[in-house]
Amino acid sequence: MESYKPVWLKGAIILAINLANAGYKPVTIGLGERDFYVDIQSDTSLTLDEAKKFAKYSEAEFKVEDNYINYNGIKIKMENSEINIPSSNPKYFEILNISTHHPEPTVQYVRIRGVAFETEEQLKDYLSWLEKAEETDHRLIGERLDLFSFHEEAGSGLVLFHPKGQIIRNELINYMREINEGMGYQEVYTSHVYKSDLWKISGHYTLYRDKLVLFNMEGDEYGVKPMNCPAHILIYKSKPRTYRDLPIRFSEFGHVYRWEKKGELYGLLRVRGFVQDDGHIFLREDQLKDEVKMLIKKTLEVWEKFGFKGEDVKVYLSTRPDESIGTDEQWEKATNALMTAMQELGLSFGIKEKEGAFYGPKIDFEIRDSLGRWWQMSTIQVDFNLPERFKLEYIDKDGSKKRPVMVHRAIYGSLDRFIAILLEHFNGRLPTWLSPIQVRILPISDEVNDYAEKILNDLKKSKIRAEIDYAGETLSKRIKNAYDQGVPYIIIVGKREANEGTVTIRGRGNIEIKNIKFEDFLNRLKNEILNRDVEQTAIKTLKK
Ligand SMILES: [Zn+2]
Helix, strand or coil, rough: CCHHHHHHHHHHHHHHHHHHCCCCCCEEECCCCCEEEEECCCCCCCCCHHHHHHCCCCCCCCEEECCCECCCEEEEEEECCCCCCCCCCCCEEEEEEEEEEEEECCCEEEEEEEEEECCHHHHHHHHHHHHHHHHHCHHHHHCCCCEEEEEEHHHHCCCEECHHHEEEEHHHHHHHHHHHCCCCEECCCCCCEEHHHHHHHHHHEEEEEEECCEEEEEEEEEEECCCCHHHHHHHHHHCEEHHHHHHEEEEEEEEECCCHHHHCCCCCCECEEEEEEEEEEHHHHHHHHHHHHHHHHHHHHHHCCCCHHHEEEEEEEECCCCCCCHHHHHHHHHHHHHHHHHHHCCCCEECCCCCCCCCEEEEEEEEECCCCCCCEEEEEECHHHHHCCCCCECCCCCCCCCCCCCEEEEEEEEEHHHHHHHHHHHCCCCCHCCCCEEEEEECCCCHHHHHHHHHHHHHEEECEEEEECCCCCHHHHHHHHHHHHCCCCEEEEEEEHHHHCCHHHHHHHEEEEEEEEEHHHHHHHHHHHHHCCCCHHHHHHCCC
16 A cells, blocks of 8 residues: 555645646645545535546646645645655546545535556556455445544544444443343443542542543633543442442443544544443452352353354453552452452463553453454453542441452443444444344335335334335345445335235345245344344244
8 A cells, every 4th residue: 555655646636736727726635544635625515526527647747845736836735745756647546535624614625535546457456455445444334334434623533423323332332231230230420521639539640641631620620531430439439338238330331531642543443532331340359259250251141142252252361460559468369259250150261461450450351353353352350449549448247447349340342442343343234233224125116115115114113223215226226235235134025025915035145035924024023133133033034
């Protein structure tokens, strides 16, 4: 990719000059990861076809001045001015995308993204490579499925989830709520912003300083929360707790912000604001092993729900690092509790020597995706530090005051990052329960629209997310569209189906079943969704 960048930059210059010659106002050119871009100042957008007219080679004299291109007195800012502009010229162009953004509140730029090559073969090879990348890169899948977007004027690393993306988030949250409830968690809500005093007590003010967003209001300093723990601790401290109350388990889908460096941001995998399926447990030392055991069992159950099991899940125990707080006795007891929990479950696990946090030992879960990559997901961390800092206590049987053990835990980790991993793992073809559109109905002709609408109504009554793609495009084009948009089930209805009250069902992988009683399919589909099956069990059981 890097070797193409000089010629892309030249391509961007040529496109900008062509646009200038047609009366447009090009202001900036630069390089993205997979293409070049030209920004023009304009209140109205261009269509892809309009832009394509300008994407061709033309002879033009221009001068390079620092980070500007000077073309007949028109100055165009050039990002990536460190790249030497080649003397050879690209002759083969492709425009990939057009979008708009606001560099200033009252100014709009139209951004044209494209590529340019010296030979036709290079262009063809690149476009077929790009098509494959679109299948496996969550940023491109997200664009294709209309799930989320990032905008320059809104800030880097700060995502906007579209309606369809929010459906996926809600489904993941609903499932995790059930899992948490099953373990006895009480869900809480805490604010996005707290006074710096809180972050000073917790230690985040110094330890997390470079990622903490701070601001002043009415003479007080505030910080946007990078973690939910201190707020959960204040809820614990809001009243006296006794040995009988423990374990106390708080969960929250907590929105946290961490100011990562701009260069380290990467789609949903690395953002500045994200939601954790966070949870904190306050418990007695003697309760630690059983609590961790339950948590491990549930975590493995969750991963299996998404199809990650056996060899594709690894568990690690991280032990005391050289620099740490807490007594030898505390470390030994906690590390033993974690280890015994795993042993009693018959789990094989690796040990990461000295890789625990400075405040306690931890268990990590890694999963392997369909591309063979390992991702660290769930974590269970014992913490000796925060109970100390916040002077947490409970009243024991004998009336004495004791300090509880605290455990931080997350199963998905970051919801946003997990969505990125799922999109790449499934190539955008999510399990039915997670799919924003679960069924698309294709009437063969307008004559059967009534029947299609009746089916749509029945699906909606069963809370299945369905829509109709009315006749207009050819049937094969509409089938392809549904497939490209990751829709798991297609229902095709024609005259015969309408007369007989049946449907033709298409699932993924070209499975098609004709003349099925609609009710029969509906019941199986409801079960597939209710069970949150990772496979398309509705059509697979029909096929048998
Ligand atoms: Zn925490």
